[in-house]
Amino acid sequence: xxxxxxxxxxxxxxxxxxxxxxxxxxxxxxxxxxxxxxxxxxxxxxxxxxxxxxxxxxxxxxxxxxxxxxxxxxxxxxxxxxxxxxxxxxxxxxxxxxxxxxxxxxxxxxxxxxxxxxxxxxxxxxxxxxxxxxxxxxxxxxxxxxxxxxxxxxxxxxxxxxxxxxxxxxxxxxxxxxxxxxxxxxxxxxxxxxxxxxxxxxxxxxxxxxxxxxxxxxxxxxxxxxxxxxxxxxxxxxxxxxxxxxxxxxxxxxxxxxxxxxxxxxxxxxxxxxxxxxxxxxxxxxxxxxxxxxxxxxxxxxxxxxxxxxxxxxxxxxxxxxxxxxxxxxxxxxxxxxxxxxxxxxxxxxxxxxxxxxxxxxxxxxxxxxxxxxxxxxxxxxxxxxxxxxxxxxxxxxxxxxxxxxxxxxxxxxxxxxxxxxxxxxxxxxxxxxxxxxxxxxxxxxxxxxxxxxxxxxxxxxxxxxxxxxxxxxxxxxxxxxxxxxxxxxxxxxxxxxxxxxxxxxxxxxxxxxxxxxxxxxxxxxxxxxxxxxx
Numbered sequence: 001x002x003x004x005x006x007x008x009x010x011x012x013x014x015x016x017x018x019x020x021x022x023x024x025x026x027x028x029x030x031x032x033x034x035x036x037x038x039x040x041x042x043x044x045x046x047x048x049x050x051x052x053x054x055x056x057x058x059x060x061x062x063x064x065x066x067x068x069x070x071x072x073x074x075x076x077x078x079x080x081x082x083x084x085x086x087x088x089x090x091x092x093x094x095x096x097x098x099x100x101x102x103x104x105x106x107x108x109x110x111x112x113x114x115x116x117x118x119x120x121x122x123x124x125x126x127x128x129x130x131x132x133x134x135x136x137x138x139x140x141x142x143x144x145x146x147x148x149x150x151x152x153x154x155x156x157x158x159x160x161x162x163x164x165x166x167x168x169x170x171x172x173x174x175x176x177x178x179x180x181x182x183x184x185x186x187x188x189x190x191x192x193x194x195x196x197x198x199x200x201x202x203x204x205x206x207x208x209x210x211x212x213x214x215x216x217x218x219x220x221x222x223x224x225x226x227x228x229x230x231x232x233x234x235x236x237x238x239x240x241x242x243x244x245x246x247x248x249x250x251x252x253x254x255x256x257x258x259x260x261x262x263x264x265x266x267x268x269x270x271x272x273x274x275x276x277x278x279x280x281x282x283x284x285x286x287x288x289x290x291x292x293x294x295x296x297x298x299x300x301x302x303x304x305x306x307x308x309x310x311x312x313x314x315x316x317x318x319x320x321x322x323x324x325x326x327x328x329x330x331x332x333x334x335x336x337x338x339x340x341x342x343x344x345x346x347x348x349x350x351x352x353x354x355x356x357x358x359x360x361x362x363x364x365x366x367x368x369x370x371x372x373x374x375x376x377x378x379x380x381x382x383x384x385x386x387x388x389x390x391x392x393x394x395x396x397x398x399x400x401x402x403x404x405x406x407x408x409x410x411x412x413x414x415x416x417x418x419x420x421x422x423x424x425x426x427x428x429x430x431x432x433x434x435x436x437x438x439x440x441x442x443x444x445x446x447x448x449x450x451x452x453x454x455x456x457x458x459x460x461x462x463x464x465x466x467x468x469x470x471x472x473x474x475x476x477x478x479x480x481x482x483x484x485x486x487x488x489x490x491x492x493x494x495x496x497x498x499x500x501x502x503x504x505x506x507x508x509x510x511x512x513x514x515x516x517x518x519x520x521x522x523x524x525x526x527x528x529x530x531x532x533x534x535x
Contacts, residue, residue: 001025001026001029001031004022004025005022008022014047015047016047016048016049016050016053017050019038019042019047019049019053020050020052020053020056022038023035023038023039023053023056023057024056026038026060027056027059027060030063032059032060032061032063032064033060033064035056035057035060036057036060036061036066036069039053039057039073043076048080049080049082051082051085051087051088052087054073054077054082054088054091055087055088055091057073058070058073058088058091058092058094058095059091059094059095061073061095062094062095062098062099065098065099067095067096067099067101070095070096070099071104074092074108077092083111083112084111084112084113084114086112086114086115086116086118086119089108089109089112089119090118090119090122092105092108093105093108093109093119093122093123093126094122094125094126096108096126097122097123097125097126097127097129097130098129100130102126102127102129102130102132105123105126106123106126109122109123116145117143117145117146117147117149117150120139120143120145120150121147121149121150121153123139124136124139124140124150124153124154124157125153125157127139127157128153128154128156128157128160131161133157133158133160133161133163136154136157137154137157140154148174148176148177148178148180148181151170151174151181152180152181152184154170155167155170155171155174155181155184155185155188156184156188158170159184159185159187159188159191159192162192164188164189164192164194164197167185167188168185171184171185179205179207179208179209179211179212180211182201182205182206182207182212183209183211183212183215185201186198186201186202186205186212186215186216186219187215187219189201189219190215190216190218190219190222190223191219191222193223195219195220195223195225198215198216198219199216202216208240208242209242210242210243210244210245210248213232213236213240213242213244213248214245214247214248214251216232217229217232217233217236217248217251217252218247218251220232220255221251221254221255224258226255226258226259227259229251229252229255230252230255230256230259230261230264233248233252236248243275246277246280246282246283247282249268249271249272249277249283249286250282250283250285250286252264252268253265253268253283253286253287253289253290254286254289254290256268256290256294257289257290257292257293257294258293260293260294260295261294262291262294262295262296265287265290265291265294266299268287268290269287269303272287279307279308279309281307281309281310281311281314284303284304284306284307284314285311285313285314285317287300287303288300288303288304288314288317288318288321289317289321291303291321292317292318292320292321292322292324292325293321293324295325297321297322297325297327300317300318300321301318304317304318310341310343311343312343312344312345312346312349315334315335315338315343315345315349316346316348316349316352318334319331319334319335319338319349319352319353319356320348320351320352320355322334322352322356323352323353323355323356323359324355326359327356328356328357328359328360328362329356329360331352331353331355331356332353332356332357332365335349335352335353335356344377345377345379346377346379347373347379347381347382347384347385350369350370350373350379350385351384351385351388353369354366354369354370354385354388354389354392355388357369357388357392358388358391358392358395361392361395361396362392363392363393363396363398366388366389366392367389370385370389373385382411383411383413383414383417386405386406386409386411386413386417387413387414387416387417387420389405390402390405390406390413390417390420390421391417391420391424393405394420394421394423394424394425395424397424397428399421399424399425399428399430399433400433402421402424403421403433403436406418406421413440414444415441415444415445415448418437418440418441418444419437419441421433421437422434422437422438422441422454423454425437425458426454426457426458429458431458431459431464434458438452438454456468456469
């Protein structure tokens with residue numbers, strides 16, 4: 001845009017077509033304020049705008065919530081005689097609706113002499129945007145001409161309001177449902193936590209595309225049904241000709257990271273490299289996250305170093321991954337490199353940085369980074385950042401300072417923060433602060449017996465056996481059993497969960513039936529993963 005602007009400024013008398021071209025360039029590159037500045041210059045030069053000028057300007061007003069400037073443009077539209085233009089009117093409706101001024105949007109709608117289906121869709125979508133689904137439905141019932149986009153807009157309105165009954169009723173009334181219509185209702189069921197209805201709908205869909213499969217797989221992922229994510233991905237590869245896109249791979253990689261399915265994650269790495277996703281920043285970010293959470297930090301570093309394009313998520317994934325593996329120095333070096341590359345950190349970045357300081361016991365550095373969040377980057381610390389600071393002080397043995405820090409926090413400490421302090425009290429055998437931490441934990445988690453068990457163990461460590469026995473009786477009296485820890489293992493490309501001394505493995509035949517053929521499927525796409533070749 002810099003070169004385009006230099007060239008534009010050297011044109012003696014640009015006409016409306018050239019002005020529209022520069023408006024379009026700035027708008028598409030998200031320089032919305034520049035569009036408004038240039039539009040004022042255009043007016044001062046008395047260049048007559050066309051019907052294509054105003055949509056760029058109005059959309060820019062909407063993007064930066066410049067409703068006052070938008071009203072000024074509206075006045076100029078009336079003076080220029082474009083008020084009745086459907087193209088301009090539709091954009092005006094969108095601008096007012098996006099700014100919450102639905103009455104003004106409706107007034108524009110009412111004053112338009114010609115109302116086509118696009119105009120009707122815009123005003124109905126506006127009412128849905130301000131959560132007035134009832135008024136949107138009244139307008140929908142008044143429409144004479146309805147296309148599939150209008151039908152889908154109204155169905156989406158009911159879905160966003162959480163009324164799946166009316167959404168399904170309207171969906172069943174649609175005369176010409178396309179695959180987008182089916183996808184809309186499928187994602188609606190998933191978003192409203194009716195997975196059974198979504199699965200039943202998916203099975204009867206007359207046609208499926210990549211968005212259908214992503215809707216199913218992504219819905220499973222959002223509800224932490226990671227086994228079903230892998231099953232759905234296998235079905236997609238075996239039962240259809242649909243080719244996964246980057247969104248599919250990122251979702252499956254996320255499931256692999258949650259399940260610890262490193263072998264499948266490696267195969268996905270090879271698949272991505274072999275099917276045109278090499279250099280894709282989203283897939284690269286997913287691979288870094290997967291390798292980090294599956295314990296293979298060296299492979300995560302290799303993926304990071306091989307990426308030519310890195311965004312904020314790339315840096316955050318790498319910094320947090322290094323901190324997670326106790327490589328604090330490398331995490332802080334990556335943070336310095338990130339800043340030198342001109343990438344601005346966010347709150348997630350500082351969670352990784354503070355975690356790195358915690359693992360290395362760098363108390364002063366941790367406070368320095370914590371202060372720089374607000375002083376240098378205007379980032380408001382959240383409970384995660386305060387929790388990291390409490391953990392940093394606690395691990396360093398500065399328990400009293402940690403308690404003082406908690407008391408001065410502008411946010412009420414959560415159970416994670418107090419649990420970190422309680423755990424540190426056991427390491428440093430501080431009974432007084434451990435009792436204080438338990439008192440707060442009992443308020444936050446009254447039904448969690450693990451907190452009583454922790455303090456009981458602390459009493460046992462210092463020989464106060466009567467107090468230890470008393471707390472164990474209290475824990476049993478809660479009537480709530482502690483949820484046992486669960487591990488998972490990857491066998492024949494199926495991920496199976498198990499507990500200590502668990503003998504249920506033969507009973508989980510359905511998982512093996514669903515995922516057992518994944519090895520052969522992987523081999524049909526190529527050889528076994530060989531990361532040396534990839535490097």
